Amino acid sequence: MDSFSLAQYELFSKEILLADTCLLRFAGRLDFVPGQFVRLSLDHLGEIAVAPCSDPHDQDFFELCIRGAGSTSNEVIKALPGDHFGIRGPYGNGWPLNSLAGEDIVLIAGGLGLVPLRPAIIQIIRNRHKYGKVTLLFGAKTSGDILFLNDLITWRKKIDVEIAAEYLCRPSDKDFCTKGRITEPLDRLEINAKKTVALICGPEIMYKFCIDSLLQKGLAEDRIYASYERRMECGIGICQHCNIGKYMVCQDGPVFAYSRIKGELQK
Amino acid sequence: MEYIANKFQLEQLFARIHREYRVFGPQKVGRKLLLEEIDRFSQISFPVRKTKNTFKNIFFPINLNDQNRMGKIAFWGLPLCDAYALEIFLKEFSGKELVPERRDVLIVAAQCCPDEYCACQSFSIGASQPFDLYLQKEKDSFIIFTAKEMANKLLKETEFKQVGKKYQIEPVDLGKKPLDKKELSKAVGDKVLFEEYWQRIANNCFGCSSCSAVCPLCFCFHQKCQNQPDGSAKVSLESDSCFKRSFSEIQHQFSLREKNMDRLYNWYHHKFVRHFEKNTEILCTGCGRCIEACPAHLNQLNIVSSLIKEEEKNG
Numbered sequence: 001m002d003s004f005s006l007a008q009y010e011l012f013s014k015e016i017l018l019a020d021t022c023l024l025r026f027a028g029r030l031d032f033v034p035g036q037f038v039r040l041s042l043d044h045l046g047e048i049a050v051a052p053c054s055d056p057h058d059q060d061f062f063e064l065c066i067r068g069a070g071s072t073s074n075e076v077i078k079a080l081p082g083d084h085f086g087i088r089g090p091y092g093n094g095w096p097l098n099s100l101a102g103e104d105i106v107l108i109a110g111g112l113g114l115v116p117l118r119p120a121i122i123q124i125i126r127n128r129h130k131y132g133k134v135t136l137l138f139g140a141k142t143s144g145d146i147l148f149l150n151d152l153i154t155w156r157k158k159i160d161v162e163i164a165a166e167y168l169c170r171p172s173d174k175d176f177c178t179k180g181r182i183t184e185p186l187d188r189l190e191i192n193a194k195k196t197v198a199l200i201c202g203p204e205i206m207y208k209f210c211i212d213s214l215l216q217k218g219l220a221e222d223r224i225y226a227s228y229e230r231r232m233e234c235g236i237g238i239c240q241h242c243n244i245g246k247y248m249v250c251q252d253g254p255v256f257a258y259s260r261i262k263g264e265l266q267k
Numbered sequence: 268m269e270y271i272a273n274k275f276q277l278e279q280l281f282a283r284i285h286r287e288y289r290v291f292g293p294q295k296v297g298r299k300l301l302l303e304e305i306d307r308f309s310q311i312s313f314p315v316r317k318t319k320n321t322f323k324n325i326f327f328p329i330n331l332n333d334q335n336r337m338g339k340i341a342f343w344g345l346p347l348c349d350a351y352a353l354e355i356f357l358k359e360f361s362g363k364e365l366v367p368e369r370r371d372v373l374i375v376a377a378q379c380c381p382d383e384y385c386a387c388q389s390f391s392i393g394a395s396q397p398f399d400l401y402l403q404k405e406k407d408s409f410i411i412f413t414a415k416e417m418a419n420k421l422l423k424e425t426e427f428k429q430v431g432k433k434y435q436i437e438p439v440d441l442g443k444k445p446l447d448k449k450e451l452s453k454a455v456g457d458k459v460l461f462e463e464y465w466q467r468i469a470n471n472c473f474g475c476s477s478c479s480a481v482c483p484l485c486f487c488f489h490q491k492c493q494n495q496p497d498g499s500a501k502v503s504l505e506s507d508s509c510f511k512r513s514f515s516e517i518q519h520q521f522s523l524r525e526k527n528m529d530r531l532y533n534w535y536h537h538k539f540v541r542h543f544e545k546n547t548e549i550l551c552t553g554c555g556r557c558i559e560a561c562p563a564h565l566n567q568l569n570i571v572s573s574l575i576k577e578e579e580k581n582g
Binding site for chain 2: 239
């Protein structure tokens with residue numbers, strides 16, 4: 001078995017979340033930690049890196065949320081139940097959930113960034129008593145682009161959820177989201193800097209503003225964790241496509257403490 | 268241990284190796300000296316010269332559908348710089364089942380004839396004995412140095428005469444001072460301090476990726492899928508270069524290294540910082556191919572050695 005060997009999984013249901021985004025549910029067990037990623041392969045086209053977004057405790061199935069952005073992902077979302085896919089992984093390190101017991105948690109997700117955070121949120125909600133105050137801030141381009149809206153509404157019962165969208169599609173969308181960027185609810189948020197940990201995932205442009213805002217609130221750099229997107233090709237740390245300075249995102253990441261990665265981002 | 272052999276005995280040794288391994292060695296193709304598969308001893312000339320291509324071109328592209336890619340392979344007549352590079356390469360890919368493991372690769376290094384671009388002395392590569400066998404000419408006969416138990420076994424099998432320990436591998440003297448790897452890594456690692464320096468180099472660099480194409484230790488790759496007429500797909504790993512804009516591209520063709528300076532720096536960073544911090548080895552053995560290949564006449568060795576001087580000046 002070489003490092004590129006694929007395990008075959010059968011797609012057994014598909015849900016269209018947005019016009020270009022699908023939730024694919026595969027039969028079988030995938031042993032992963034929230035925040036890790038897998039490589040989904042279409043052998044005649046290529047591979048894509050995706051983070052599993054279902055409950056890691058599910059024994060019978062796992063879910064992958066895919067947005068059609070390139071040639072491979074556009075082909076993947078055309079798949080129908082019964083199709084088979086090769087998957088290898090999971091790779092990398094996930095969110096440090098085990099070390100967060102007793103802490104307040106701020107989860108910041110932008111757009112598709114909610115995908116790698118979803119299994120973490122499910123795990124946090126399952127062990128809700130272990131954690132302090134948990135807040136999820138979710139930002140989207142428009143109120144029509146909100147992923148997992150039903151989940152967000154359900155999660156509101158257990159954790160604080162704030163949704164911000166830059167544009168509102170309908171006036172009635174005001175009921176569940178506010179107009180503006182994700183940094184606005186973040187700036188308003190009051191946190192206890194000594195016992196709060198922030199987990200961030202989204203487009204990288206968002207990180208700078210969110211991290212600045214968190215640092216201003218007095219949060220230490222080693223209490224901010226962010227998941228970085230890079231061009232992951234091999235997943236085994238040798239192809240060199242996904243480096244950030246001296247770290248390989250596929251092996252050392254994709255989740256990094258900001259204190260660890262800060263000096264490397266310029267290289 | 269050292270053994271002595273005449274040309275006839277060496278031919279016997281070659282035949283013995285050829286029975287077990289696919290043998291690659293330097294061979295003249297037209298006007299170029301290339302590393303090609305050889306099946307006759309007469310195809311080998313001595314002392315060896317640096318080939319235009321390297322073992323990288325033998326291993327890549329790695330065809331993932333090919334079940335024989337892990338077969339035994341021998342390299343006959345590699346200069347020390349390439350033998351050392353091969354050791355580093357095999358160590359990096361070890362356990363991944365993409366290329367043969369080190370135990371299935373026989374490295375027969377040989378006394379080389381350095382050219383004007385050679386700089387192996389700057390990286391003091393001889394000390395670690397990166398070979399199984401090393402051939403050195405001594406008047407009309409050859410001295411064979413063995414570094415690994417596997418090689419001793421092979422020579423005993425072919426009944427070679429062992430000689431006393433009076434022979435030593437003749438070091439290559441190019442009149443160059445060895446560079447300190449730690450200092451080198453520290454100097455290259457400080458991008459912010461030497462931003463202007465790197466910009467100056469990048470202004471002269473065409474970003475053509477010739478250096479990474481010829482470098483035996485530029486082993487970055489990308490996955491390529493090709494449709495076959497029978498409906499199946501051929502998946503292979505092909506050499507890639509970090510000088511390409513697409514190398515660091517993510518979604519929507521957004522490149523994380525838009526400027527040539529960033530891509531150029533990343534090349535040096537991988538060779539002298541990233542790999543050194545993980546494996547205490549730098550990815551350069553001073554073969555000088557990049558210096559020879561650069562159309563902009565950049566001298567990569569001078570670039571890093573003057574960076575060390577700059578670092579010393581800054582304290």
